[in-house]
Amino acid sequence: MLLAVVALLIAGGVRLLHGRVQPTLPPAPSMDDSAAVLPASPPAPPSPDLNKIRSLHAATLLPLPATDIPAHLQAAQTAQRLGDLFTAKRLLEAALKQEPNSIPTRRMLADLLRQSGLFAEAKRLALQLHAEQPKDLDSFVALAEIADAENHHDEIFDWLAKAHTAIDPTVENLVNLAHHYQDWDDFTDAKALTAEALRLAPGDENAMLQRASILVEHGEMVEALPLLEDLTAHHPQNSYACRLLAVVLTNPNSPRQDFDRARTLLEKAAELNRTDPVTYRVIAVVYRKQRLYRLAAQCYDALLQLDPNSLEGRFGLGQVYALLGKADWSREQFAIYAKLQARDRKMPLFDVAIRHHPTDPRFHMDKARYLESQGDLTGALAEAETAEMLAPGSKSSGAMKEILNCYALLGWPPFEKGKQ
């Protein structure tokens, strides 16, 4: 059985918790491309760290001191990441027995209930929290997220607008609210909020970065460029600002384009944050554009160390190897890309169906079965447990059977029915 599980996991790849190795940094800017060393062999296909998943899950099942609320929350968070929503819920409920009024615990529980499609319970809890903390931004956002999950679109912006009126107008609050507006595609309000934050605290690092990101996403490079120049001049250690400025400096809509400077900024961003896959992705493209293919290959390699499932990394590396005349390596990476892409390409179908029918367990089970067939067992487990939460005890959904199956395939201790 174990061999079958491993084969399945290697074939499909578990999307969570691959070994996170510190990637090799791209060479310094002055380094000659021809001197860049390629690995002895190309990056292998993604292989999941099954043992790590198992040990992490085992830790969530250990007895915890009843009064250690942070330990309960941390374990619940891990369980949720591993797709085990029942364990996460049980841990949160245990914490609430000790501290029934704990705000972080109730907030986490409301979030878990929303993600599990139990909208009425989630909303009841979120409204309770909101009543207790009427000026707290997170309470408004939680309610907006529930409205979003229920496809009650107008309510989302009602809650955000109410938040703007109710919250203390601190820079932190305004920037956070701007971020939420941006994420819901309302750039006008997002920009207005960052402007308000910058009036309160001109030069505030987070407010400037948030505003710059909104401007860049909205294509307003003329305004974004001086803002990012100012930000990086005053906060040169902000890796996100460096990366964003580099992106602007290579954008056709930008009033100034400078690839060499972009490259320097990206190399600095990589130095400052060695675990940001996006930086490696962007710098690889800049290197490619400058025909520094060996350096580009090193960056794609680093990206794949961080995220072995990266489609961009596999495809980019396939192209760069082709340009370097390594046809066999190129074909190998393209083949891995094709497998990963085939695995992912049906996901939007399931997501759209769930989006339309968030409380119908059948659509969660469709997704669960597909994920299991692709080797994403933790993803499958999350969907199966959601289906079981939506229709407890329903034999027709097949959720419990799927949960037991996932547990077995993951090598976890048998799921104890009745404990959910």
Add this chain to the structure above:
Amino acid sequence: MKRRAAFEIGLCMALVGLLAFSGCNHSTGTGGVTPAVTPSPQAALNFVDVTAKAGIDWKRANGAFGKKWFPETAGGGGAFIDYDNDGYPDIVLINGDWWPEHPFSGSRPQLALYHNNHDGTFTDVTAKMGLAFSLQGMGVAVGDYDNDGYDDLYITALGGNRLLHNEGGKGFKDVSTQAGVRDSGWSTSAAWVDIDNDGKLDLFVCHYVKWTPATDIFCGGQTKAYCTPVSYPGESNRLYHNDGNGHFTDTTRKAGLWNDSGKALGICTVDYDHDGSIDLLVANDGEPNLAYHNRGNGTFEDVSAASGLALGEDGKPRNGMGIDASDYRNDGKMGVLVGNFSFQGVGLHREQTGGIFLDAAREAGLAQPSYPYVTFGVMFCDVDNDGWPDALITNGHVDDTIEKTSPVQHYLQPTQIFLNRHDGTFADTTGKAGPGLTQPLVGRGIAWGDVDNDGRPDLLLIPNIGPPRLLHNETQSANHWITLSFTGTRSNRDGYGAFVRLTAGGITQTNTVRSGSSYCSQSDRRLHFGLGAASSAVSVEVQWPSGAKETWHNLPIDRESPLTEGKAQ
């Protein structure tokens, strides 16, 4: 729906911009990204809008009534078809329709067929020819599927397509149901293609997404916007094999073409590896593009990833719309042009060694000028007859209210012509290609046809909404040309799939006779070659789909030459 984590921000759009950047004018250093530009004398283009003068008064409707239903954004197309074999291309235009839930007053939108009167004017023969019907039309493909000598029409639509048999140039008869190609769902571009070289045209139909009014969803911020295709599940394209008895069989799965995650908008049928079997290149909207290599036995191998055609340079799928291919460097290697969404720039996937394509749009000078626009129709056509294919694209946003939410985008956008500089790069002539190309429109389909047979390709632009534009090419130049028309005998009668190699003035040009390409549209099915200063007769080598190879020598220039399979001198 909420989208992503903090500080991934700004990259969705900006990163593709980075990749679209053209280094031609702005490179500052080490990269070697600046192509060696050799300016060449180029004629001043002069396209004149003759739509009204020609008597074309049709308008396209998209049925929009405020609910922002997704299909309203997508149409439409048109084609040049010489339906009566009088030697002059006529015009067919595909209309949208009102939604049943919301009829407007006045005449319901219909297709249109305009007959070419040979004097610069056209006559509306829609009703006379049996085409006065309404549907949520998208595109059209022209091909003589029964080899009776008259080109037939396949009209794609949302909710069922139409195969219209040409009854000897006297009218069109709807044979969709008995032919088995009524199809369903949401079809977009289509192409006639003989995939097994059996002398009978098969039919490839692009499919987009699953959408109905009942499954329409809310997208956007505080007010509804048109959704992107990511909001809807895709539909698989279809391949209909021509059984030779007026009936077609759906062989999509058997041929290895079933893919229900693709969201296809464009199809280009070319034999990119010159093995004698036509391959299929499909532009997908928000999903990886598809490249299918024809194994020569009626089945295909998916080489999308290995060919490099699937994605943009950043390794992400772009929003592909129209697609075309050309040997634009006259070196025998293919360049595949793909229209993409705004802030992505067009893709120009250039064939390298080993069957790998790399996006050369920025080096070619195409990415940056197309960057702000939503590009639908794309095609190669030598509009100045210098012997080098130029790149033409038509643009138009999908959202009629985009100016309210974006300070840098517009609903109406320019049509752009990029003149081939003969060195792998193109010169942008936007706004300088004559009075007919100064006004923006909500561009979708684009096609060329030589409506007056003067050797200068004219253009047809089909918008999403409003009147089409017929642009007469009045460019003055001393360049020579030749137009070739094809008649298959053992091969399909249209000669679709014939690979043509023409040598003149020391330059060898290649092209393939084909249906499809562009966006939902089809150009004149004759091949047109500019010859530049070459003033002597030309040689033409044709490899027919049947496998026969023939060479015509000493073909006269500045006129059309009909080439019939088996009749070379």
